[in-house]
Amino acid sequence: MLKVLTVSEVLDIFKNAKEVDNEKVDINNALGRVLSEDVVSRENLPGFKRSSVDGYALISNDTYLCSESMPAMLKNKGSIVIGERPEYSINEGECVYIPTGAMLPDGADAVAMIEDCEELGDEVLVNKPASRWENVVFEDDDVKAGEVVIKKGTVIEDRHIAVLAGLGVTNINVKRKVKATVISTGDELISPYEERQIPKVRDINGYFLTAALIKDGCDAKYKGISKDNEEELFELVDKSLEESDIVFISGGSSAGNRDFTINIMERLGEVLFHGIAIKPGKPTLMAKVGEKFIVGLPGHPLSCAVVYRFIMSELIDRMLGRIRTDNSLILKMGENYHKAKGREEYLPVKIEGGFAYPIYAKSSAISVMAKCDGFIKIERDLEGIVNEQEVKIMR
Numbered sequence: 001m002l003k004v005l006t007v008s009e010v011l012d013i014f015k016n017a018k019e020v021d022n023e024k025v026d027i028n029n030a031l032g033r034v035l036s037e038d039v040v041s042r043e044n045l046p047g048f049k050r051s052s053v054d055g056y057a058l059i060s061n062d063t064y065l066c067s068e069s070m071p072a073m074l075k076n077k078g079s080i081v082i083g084e085r086p087e088y089s090i091n092e093g094e095c096v097y098i099p100t101g102a103m104l105p106d107g108a109d110a111v112a113m114i115e116d117c118e119e120l121g122d123e124v125l126v127n128k129p130a131s132r133w134e135n136v137v138f139e140d141d142d143v144k145a146g147e148v149v150i151k152k153g154t155v156i157e158d159r160h161i162a163v164l165a166g167l168g169v170t171n172i173n174v175k176r177k178v179k180a181t182v183i184s185t186g187d188e189l190i191s192p193y194e195e196r197q198i199p200k201v202r203d204i205n206g207y208f209l210t211a212a213l214i215k216d217g218c219d220a221k222y223k224g225i226s227k228d229n230e231e232e233l234f235e236l237v238d239k240s241l242e243e244s245d246i247v248f249i250s251g252g253s254s255a256g257n258r259d260f261t262i263n264i265m266e267r268l269g270e271v272l273f274h275g276i277a278i279k280p281g282k283p284t285l286m287a288k289v290g291e292k293f294i295v296g297l298p299g300h301p302l303s304c305a306v307v308y309r310f311i312m313s314e315l316i317d318r319m320l321g322r323i324r325t326d327n328s329l330i331l332k333m334g335e336n337y338h339k340a341k342g343r344e345e346y347l348p349v350k351i352e353g354g355f356a357y358p359i360y361a362k363s364s365a366i367s368v369m370a371k372c373d374g375f376i377k378i379e380r381d382l383e384g385i386v387n388e389q390e391v392k393i394m395r
């Protein structure tokens with residue numbers, strides 16, 4: 001008897017998954033890792049008042065009402081060197097040349113752009129009034145000391161690396177990678193490196209899952225193809241559990257006479273469910289072995305991909321404490337779509353002219369993965385979506 005759960009019941013089970021431990025990585029190895037604590041700035045950024053333009057640092061009052069026909073005439077004290085503390089301080093009637101990014105000298109409260117000034121011997125003529133703090137960046141304009149700059153759970157992207165470098169945070173607290181093993185099962189499977197042998201089929205899921213797990217920040221190992229032989233698969237899963245937090249088995253998940261995954265799960269641990277009310281991907285199963293998991297995914301490639309992408313990646317999120325950024329898109333449907341009640345459905349769609357169109361595909365098809373621009377989720381109790389209805393496209 002299959003123990004079929006709804007998607008929300010499955011997600012509830014994931015809430016009990018334990019987060020992996022923390023580790024430290026160098027900024028050069030931080031890309032794609034999940035922050036295990038908030039990054040709190042120890043300091044203000046930029047940390048000093050600086051000019052945002054090339055020009056002359058001066059006292060704004062000295063340029064009051066000046067114009068091209070009546071420029072303000074200021075004494076030029078010289079030049080400030082970028083990266084050095086200014087040797088000069090500015091008094092009434094004085095100015096000093098300052099390059100973009102250099103430290104504002106004491107006394108100055110504005111910078112006039114070089115385009116609005118003319119050097120005339122020892123003097124500088126300023127043709128346009130500068131208002132107080134014009135072209136000046138304050139000590140804490142960018143970041144204030146004590147501020148949370150990047151939140152715990154964030155996946156570190158290149159843009160975060162920029163911020164970490166700016167803050168001088170080079171040793172970063174992250175979650176260790178989730179260790180995952182991928183096993184494909186089926187006597188009919190051959191490696192994509194092998195010569196084609198009809199009616200054998202190339203292993204798609206092993207490659208897909210390994211790539212998807214790596215993309216999700218796991219240390220994923222592909223263990224190849226196991227024959228439809230319970231003992232062979234048992235040995236492989238048992239051994240893989242020693243070195244993994246989670247073992248993914250593709251194929252053999254439904255109820256046929258060569259579907260051993262359930263037996264292996266019963267022998268090794270506690271089966272959590274056998275079946276999710278979802279289309280495609282119903283024959284998905286999962287077991288717990290101590291703090292580790294075995295997941296059995298449907299053999300049909302589209303089903304396997306949908307279950308990983310929309311269900312199992314949530315488990316990985318839990319284990320990594322990851323906050324996923326929402327990159328979904330809201331668009332209108334370009335036609336009606338009918339669905340049967342009772343299962344939550346993930347429908348592949350193509351975007352054309354700003355509308356979403358369903359792609360009709362059997363779960364044994366794989367080309368849809370190259371053709372679709374994303375998936376829409378249709379709730380369990382709905383019977384479809386009508387033309388022009390707004391839908392959320394998950395990518």
Ligand SMILES: Nc1nc2c(c(=O)[nH]1)N[C@H]1C(S)=C(S)[C@@H](COP(=O)(O)OP(=O)(O)OC[C@H]3O[C@@H](n4cnc5c(N)ncnc54)[C@H](O)[C@@H]3O)O[C@H]1N2
Pocket residue numbers: 184185186188189201202203204205206250251252253254255256259281282283297298299300301303363364
């Ligand atoms: N009597 C029933 N038959 C089936 C049911 C059912 O409820 N009762 N469910 C169907 C659904 S839905 C799916 S999905 C599949 C899932 O089957 P399994 O997970 O047991 O997978 P297999 O039988 O091993 O394979 C199904 C199909 O997928 C191909 N396959 C398997 N692994 C791979 C791989 N790594 N790469 C590419 N293709 C793969 C395999 O050759 C089969 O064609 O069961 C339905 N049947």
Ligand code: MOO
Pocket residue numbers: 278279280281282283298300303304363364
């Ligand atoms: O659930 Mo199957 O995965 O519908 O094709």
